[in-house]
Amino acid sequence: MKSRYPTHKTKNGKLYNTVVATVLLANGFFLVSPVLAQTTPTAAGTSIDNQATATYEDPNNPNIPINATSNTVTISIAEVAGILVQAGTPVDNNGGTIQTGDLIYFPFTITNIGNDPTRFQIPTQAGITGPGTQGTLQYSTDGTTWTDVPTGGFTTASIPVNGTIQVRVPVTVNSGVTPGQTIKVTLGETNPAETNSNSPRAGSINDARDIYTVDNADGTQGEVTGVPANGVVEGSAAATITIAPKYYSLATILKTRGTYSNSNTPTDITDDTINYSLSLQVRSTDNTGQNITPSALAGSVIPGLTGTNILVSDAIPFGTQLAAIPTAPTGWTVVYSTTPVTTSANAATWTTTAPADLSTVTRIGFAKTTVDGNTSTYLAAADAQSTNFSIQVKVKTGQTAPLTIANIAQVFGKTPETNAPVFDESGDINPSNFDGTPNNMTPSRNVDTDGDNVPDKLPDVVPDGYITDPKTDPTDLNNTGTDTNGNNTGSGTDGEANVFTISLNSLVNGPNGFPDAVGPNNNNDDFTNKSSNVPAGLTPGSTFNPNAVTFTNTILNTGSLVANISLLPTPPATPSHLPNGTTVTITVGSSSATYTYNGTVFTFTSGTGFAAGNPISATNPLQISALATNTQSSYTVTVDLPAGTPLSTDPGLERGFPVPITAFIDANGDGVSNNNEVANITIDRVYTGFLQLIKQSRILQGTGPAVQGTDGTLSTTPKKPAPGNIVEYVIQYKNISEPQPANGNNNVILNATKVVITEDGTLAPNNWAVDNAPTNNVIDTSHVLGSVQAAGTIQFFGGTLANTVGSEQSGTTAATDITKYVNTLSAPVTPGQTGTFIFQRKVN
Structure with missing residues (x-):
């Protein structure tokens, strides 16, 4: 989870767990360690856990407390190397040329070029430029078996002199690429950039990307006692590839029912009217998961129309007729077809002239003329932009209630770069009749002949977009499927019908x-x-x-x-x-x-x-x-x-x-x-x-040594502070329930009232306000004065049972320090609302 709070980058430091200055003779000079404290520090490896709890109420069910418990965050007190990074040749996972959607492995070898065994810190991120999406880094000790680098990175086992470990960075080529673009992957980050060996880490720290040495603990087999004279060193190397895109126009046609009017004749439906709204969007980002480069939409040949045209078509539903001539948006023309609806819309004959008798219209449509090669005439790809249309139909004479009206809107065009036909039907939000869930879609029917999951032809039988009378023949509607909520949230193959029933009952x-x-x-x-x-x-x-x-x-x-x-x-x-x-x-x-x-x-x-x-x-x-x-x-x-x-x-x-x-x-x-x-x-x-508690922590340097690795980043992962460091705990609370809709009314929502958040450092699993074994008569962490930030009111408690109410204080015993915090919110937490409760503890 990302935090809204800034993190502090600090220089890497070495923890000297001693109260006496030590002297190291190495390579003819002395290294003197700092004196950290005059009391025995908390033992290295001590585990300190922190978990928040809360109670709250649903005002619709008062006086019944609901409990909330956060995750547990853990810190452990830590004791506080040459390296060579070399890039190999990137490998295309499918063995072919590098194209949009390909998975490319960028390999790197990390070698111990020092004179003593060492460990390496392997990051979870690499630097990447160009149109690629980085996957999870992997490592191998034999070049054959690969293991994912865990979240937050990891430290390798001890590596002997001249020993190696291999890391590879998987990169998927993004949509939106153009021929000749490059993707560059850099493993490690140094100053100067891409220094492949023994770059001093001090002054060049990026915990998320650095590869650096981690000295073995004294006593490790083969390890020389003491710390490396050159401190911590790091390395970096880079490799590049070139790619090419695959284009397709991701067009989506949406349809919603608008106003229905019974014309103030509740017992006669033959004068009833229904308005429909259509919306056409061409996506500029790929949500199919097929690494498509989204393209603008161009027109194709439509019988009866001049040149090439994008066609939006709507078959007049059973039992109704076109009620009025619609108005076309700028750049579009209203078009009409009287061809029987058994002929698909792209094969029907269209005209820009409205028939004298609108009841003869079988399809109403809108056309935009485009010119091949003239990009200014295309319908641009833009996620936030749509073209809107509206039509009105009325019930035909002779119809009786109940009357079910079901129909689908369609759009036809082509991808300008490849001339691949584009076809979509309303009822769902998937573009171009892709089926499936976002980022996991596949083309529908038999439209992908080359197997690259991008349509290259129309279906063998193009749906006609017309639903027969469900009352006498429900098969057509059952096979088509229904957009149940009438808001383009249908699911199934191709489009789903917008269904409305006119009845004397309601x-x-x-x-x-x-x-x-x-x-x-x-x-x-x-x-x-x-x-x-x-x-x-x-x-x-x-x-x-x-x-x-x-x-x-x-x-x-x-x-x-x-x-x-x-x-x-x-x-x-x-x-x-x-x-x-x-x-x-x-x-x-x-x-x-x-x-x-x-x-x-x-x-x-x-x-x-x-x-x-x-x-x-x-x-x-x-x-x-x-x-x-x-x-x-x-x-x-x-x-x-x-x-x-x-x-x-x-x-x-x-x-x-x-x-x-x-x-x-x-x-x-x-x-x-x-x-x-x-x-x-x-x-x-x-x-x-419905009140979520997420506990996170980060380490601040305080009076201790520099913060290690990614410990300075606010997260839920375990941390390793040293004596003198400060642990900042952040409790993020959020009402995750659904709010009152912007355009809705009178729904029953959940407000979290009487919220009380408790942080008790003496109550298991918490142990941050006690003297953990091995004991030294000093609690392991102490309250940092003025560090509490929260809405509402804060109560401070002290004592070994955290039951003494007092004022803010800081000491090294339970009696002289704060061992429990209670945050009482004065206002309800409404749906979607978030807040934080922050406090800091110094490691003794």
Whole structure:
């Protein structure tokens, strides 16, 4: 985790664990070590652990404390060499020419050219310039078996005179490269740069990149007693390669439904209108994971249009017709097609002249003319830039409710550098019909003939973008897939249909008392957030069996008819976000239904009571019966997460566990919510704690020797300070729960109230305020006066049991020092809000 706090670079120093000046005779001159202290220092290797705890409350569930426990950070008191670095020839992992996406290994050999065995400090970073992404450094002692360099680097075993260790730097060639560009990798960092042997490290310290000698401890086999006369030395070398890119236009077409109007005739749908918004973006950064160099988008040949054109096409949905002539954005032209929708859009004939009868239009589109070779005519690649379009359709005469309207927008063009065709469909945010998750996408269908994971042709059968009537033939919509939330978050092959059902029935389903709440995107992702219990002492990475959490949701019948409204739990948009084995019980009055989640679907487990006169069952879900128009009714949902559930506050997780509840009018009586039925979703989200505590430390020099390695960098990794050094502890807290959406309203959020953070140096696993073995009647660390930084109020405690309330003080015994800090926050920590509590301890 990166910290917002600056780090201090210090010169490397040697710790002399003695109170007497020592004299070393080496090469005819004397080296005199400094006198550090007049008392016996804390023993080298002593382990000092630090862990923070906190309690807080959810104001929606007052007077029930929730516990939070940070990770443990460890420091150990440390006792405080020639080198030659040589670069080898870079190796292309696939053995071919160096191209975009290739993995290149830059090899280096490090040799002990001194006259005594030594160890080497190997870093986790190399210097890199040019369009390459560095992977995890690896090392080998035999040139065959390679091991990843661990985070923070490592110190090798003892290496004899003329002995070697090999390091290689894997580099993946980035997207965005151009022929002739170079990538240069430098292992080690010296002053002057790239001094390959015995460069003094003093005055040239970069702990993240330096390769330097680390003297063996006295008594190590083969080691000469004493320290090297030349101190610590380092080396550096560099190698370069040239690369070439692979181009492709990453175009994304998005579609969202805008305003729907029933024209104030709630019992007649034939005058209803729907507005749609389309947005076209050409990415300037590659999110496919295929090391593509993103290109601008150029046009291709479209029947009926002059020259080459980028085409945005939208098939007029079943049951509707074009309601009005749209307005094209600057640089674009509205185009029309009356070719039957069974012909794909890129093969249909288009015209810039609007037909006299708009009901004959089968596709509405927008075209941008481009000229091959004239880059100013292309649609530029820019992540933050999009071209927006809008269209309006109306229901055709003769249609009756319920009417399901489903459609997909499409875009056609080409990559100017290669002429490779570009095709994308709406419903998801992936560009150019790539399938998969960000940075792990592959081209869809059979469009990649050379196997480089970049499309080079259109699908053998280009989808027509038209969905047949789902009421009479659901196959087409089922095969296409649905953008369930209507916000381009669909998943599947190619695009997903934006689906909307017009019905005389309608309803909204939301948090308690707010059925019409709106979430981040619409009223199908509004939410109620609540937290389970969290037992004390659960550190990051722990799992447990949370207590069941109960929610109250409210439904409002917004239709013009009395309605029977069924209720079902629904798998979340990302199925893996809810643990396998979660049970959900929905209760209405004295009736209830319980379901178990298997990681993919909910299965009916048991039920009590009746719905529509029949017992609750897998095919007869719980129901709110005969709900009058404009009337509300509430129900409860109990979510019981299984044993083995992680903490929501775990770094890398930082989310709750969502249970969408679908309220729907079961028009065909099959017990499930179908695409053509009136439905609305609200999300009941359980957090297993929501106040995250992350403990970090860094070492400051203080009155001790220079800080070693990366110990001066704030992090969670173990540190090795010396007597006189200062350990700065930083507790970072964050409310990881979801905030009220910027465009949403009436969602139930989680504020952390009554937050109290405790740092007790006498309570295990903490031991930073005690005299650890071997004892010397001095506590191992002492409070640094004026070092505490925190919001709210701070209380200081002293004594061996840390129970004496006092003022700020610093001493070498528990009675004369601070052994516990308590930070009480005066204001709630709101969703997304962060803060810090900082204090310092000097190593005695």
